[in-house]
Amino acid sequence: MLHIITFLLAASSCLCDVEFSARSRNFSIELLYFTQAEADGHVVISPFGIWTLMTGVALGATGESYKQVRRAFILPKNPASVVKGYRDLTKAVLDPTTNGVTLTSKNYVFLDDDFAVYPEFRRSVQNDFDASVKVIDFNDPNSAARIANNYIQNSGGGRVSNVLRSEDFAESRMILTNVISFKGLWTLPFNKTETTRKPFFDENKQIVGEVNMMYNRGPYRFSSIKDLQAFVLELPYGNDNKYSMIIILPHNKVKLVDMYQNFAKVSLVDIVQRLKDDEEKFGVTDVDVQIPRFKISTNVVLNKPLNSMGVYDIFEPDLAKFERVSQEQIFVSAIVHKADIEVTESGTVASAATSAIFADRMSTPRFDANKPFVYFIMEMTTNTVIFGGIYSKPTVY
Known part of the structure; x- marks a missing residue:
């Protein structure tokens, strides 16, 4: 055997x-x-x-x-x-x-x-x-x-x-x-003082629990991909853009299972390339990011x-x-x-990111991961998924 x-x-x-x-x-x-x-x-x-x-x-x-x-x-x-x-x-x-x-x-x-x-x-x-x-x-x-x-x-x-x-x-x-x-360690660490307890919703917009929601504002790669029916955010680790967490959040009124089926026509390579293309077209934009600590x-x-x-x-x-x-x-x-x-603020207070919190928020895109989402930790030069998962059951961590 x-x-x-x-x-x-x-x-x-x-x-x-x-x-x-x-x-x-x-x-x-x-x-x-x-x-x-x-x-x-x-x-x-x-x-x-x-x-x-x-x-x-x-x-x-x-x-x-x-x-x-x-x-x-x-x-x-x-x-x-x-x-x-x-x-x-x-x-x-x-x-x-x-x-x-x-x-x-x-x-x-x-x-x-x-x-x-x-x-x-x-x-x-x-x-x-x-x-x-x-x-x-x-x-x-x-x-x-x-x-x-x-x-x-x-x-x-x-x-x-x-x-x-x-x-x-x-x-x-x-x-x-x-x-x-x-x-x-995040390239742009979250500030622990900005973490607050907030509600987490299911796909029917019903509150199903609470999470410790981390907040940061920083220059992240961010795209809205119509064919995927999702917003995509890249959170890099380290200092050379070799490793990143990619978070994929379905558009409003789109269920996670329906979004996931779109991977049949939109690959991870396509997603990464779209993030790069949008950066080249529009530059790196400050994004208000909220994701659960989990x-x-x-x-x-x-x-x-x-x-x-x-x-x-x-x-x-x-x-x-x-x-x-x-x-x-x-x-x-x-x-x-x-x-x-385990995903947390990294234990380091962000300096450059903290100063950005006080900038004008009127035109800043928001990425609010307060409902079920998919995440991948990737090695970016080969587009290899090291870890991947789905977050759908909130807990206060």
């Missing part, structure tokens, strides 16, 4: 064209759509982390199992190209040079001590997938979980704790894990969302083909996704 688990963590204190950038982008929209159905609409996931994990799955899959994963995640037919694309994209996305942003992604493979994998597969996950491989006795699940979690923390997992549980080892032969962590945690089994994307065989004992991994007949029992995101 092949039991694959992924743990993906985002913690925010405000928190070259690459071949795979479009691939990662396109499946991100689809994956978020199907996952939110399993998480009751209020969700955060890491498409990049899931893509990383599924690339590791693809390294071992063969036959129809590989074809289904390849189609869902738009991977090349040639496994060698999968490896090259993985290395190119991860190198671009995980660039550590941006001040104010910390982003790490670590891969781990835990093997039961009596489970023999082919040497070529082990070399591939270590050298091509950059995975740390650890052999553990799975017969003692409590001990195995303790050893695995200590190994993750001591080898780069850092702030993440208790990634794996004892029950994860009970019926498993091998566990693949991706641990991803993002922390970003924290979301999601723990969801991805089997059904992946089924909806056409991935079936890897979960079926009689159909799964992992002939590159082992001579044993193995399958994926579950892919578990855990993600957290």
Whole structure:
């Protein structure tokens, strides 16, 4: 039995064209759509982390199992190209040079001590997938979980704790894990003194709760996109415009589900390009921004969302083909996704932004995220979605 688990963590204190950038982008929209159905609409996931994990799955899959994963995640037919694309994209996305942003992604493979994998597969996950491989006795699940979690923390997992549980080892032969962590400081921090408790509305304009609403005025990229039926705002992190949060807020009287369907004709690349085009045409405009301070945690089994994307065989004992991994007949029992995101003022009082608060507000556009919205944390040079989610259930955080 092949039991694959992924743990993906985002913690925010405000928190070259690459071949795979479009691939990662396109499946991100689809994956978020199907996952939110399993998480009751209020969700955060890491498409990049899931893509990383599924690339590791693809390294071992063969036959129809590989074809289904390849189609869902738009991977090349040639496994060698999968490896090259993985290395190119991860190198671009995980660039550590941006001040104010910390982003790490670590891969781990835990093997039961009596489970023999082919040497070529082990070399591939270590050298091509950059995975740390650890052999553990799975017969003692409590001990195995303790050893695995200590190994993750001591080898780069850092702030993440208790990634794996004892029950994860009970019926498993091998566990693949991706641990991803993002922390970003806003380029224009929000001022804590401007944060006030305000109502949050549903799509029928009914008050459904309250939030701590953060406020800032600053020169942000901002557009109203008719074909998407939404307003779009870019909130950059760090100092070089490499990482940003893109918030997509439906127009008045447009429901989130209807807006989301417009992604079929308006891609994230289109959205980013529109933000750039509007900046070139009109310059960067001061925008009055209000967004909730929030924290979301999601723990969801991805089997059904992946089924909806056409991935079936890897979960079926009689159909799964992992002939590159082992001579044993193995399958994926579950892919578990855990993600957290925290969005706050960043703890820094904005100086330049604070002075702008006193400017004339009559002609300043407003972006009021006081109803359900979609958000993406993106690496902007490759248009790769690192984290994405939907905010629809208000809480005072």
